[in-house]
Amino acid sequence: MTQATLTISSKNYSSWSLRGWLLCKMAGLDFAESPVDLSDAGARQELLLLTPSVLVPRLTHGKVEVWDTLAIAEYLNETFPKAGLYPADKVARAQCRSVSGEMHSGFYNLRSALPMNLKARHAKFKIFSGARPDVERVKAIWLECLATHGGPFLFGAAPSVADAMYAPVCTRFRTYSVPLETRLAAYVETILGWAPMQEWTAGALAEPDEIVELEVEF
Structure with missing residues (x-):
């Protein structure tokens, strides 16, 4: 029996749902998806206002409920320490937390101008x-991480919390044909070709075209 449930909204539009879902996959958590009703006002707020913490993603694991993306990352890291969600090296781990936090709390103009x-x-x-x-800052973060840790992911050979946090940006750069130098384009392809991303994308493409009427101009 599945002990965990992850509440998410649209796979096509919800970047925060994607982040939480990727973190659960990376941790090896056995979980069931619980999509919210996209006519719900809270779900619409998450999509329209691009806030990182409304209703989704929300992880229910036994008696534990966690509903902020970074809080989910920290909970999963504590619960599944061998999953390697953060780098083993202390210095790299601090950098990973910093760039993840920067994505979590910033880049509002990028997220509103280039919606997922x-x-x-x-x-x-x-x-x-x-x-x-914002776009240039993301590029700078990626270049620094890839140069320091050697790729193909931001902190080396294996994906980390940072890759989950920036994965929706990779989809945005593809959607809007943002020009990227060779190393950054290769990173985007790494993320988009990553098995969990392929699984999520298949789900997104299977959604009805008219899931929610977006009432803002992006």
């Missing part, structure tokens, strides 16, 4: 000026 939509492709998309510093 795995079904969409825009060959030409003009990124408004307010979001460009």
Whole structure:
């Protein structure tokens, strides 16, 4: 019997659901998905306002409930220490937590200007000026991590919490054809070709096209 449930919303649109789901997969947790009703006001708020902590993702594991993405990461790291969600090296682990926290609490302009939509492709998309510093900062983080730890993931040979946090950005860069230098393009392909991402993407593509009427201009 499955002891854990992860509450998520749209696989096509919800970047925070994706992050929590990837963390559970990386931890090796046996869990069931519990999709929320996308007509629910709270679920719409998560999609429209891009907030990291409304209803999803919410992990229920026995008597434990955790509903913030980084809190889920920390809980899973404590519960499954051998899963390697964070790097073993103390210095690398601190960097991993820092760049993950930066994604969790920042990059609002990027997230609002380039909303996650795995079904969409825009060959030409003009990124408004307010979001460009966010895009450049993401590139700088990736380059530093890849140069320091050797790739193909941000902290070496195995995925970490940081890769789960930045995975939705990889989908956004593909959706909106954001130009990337060779090493960054290779990282995006690594993430998009990662087995859990392939599984999530298949679920996203299977969703109805009109899941929720988005009432904001992105």
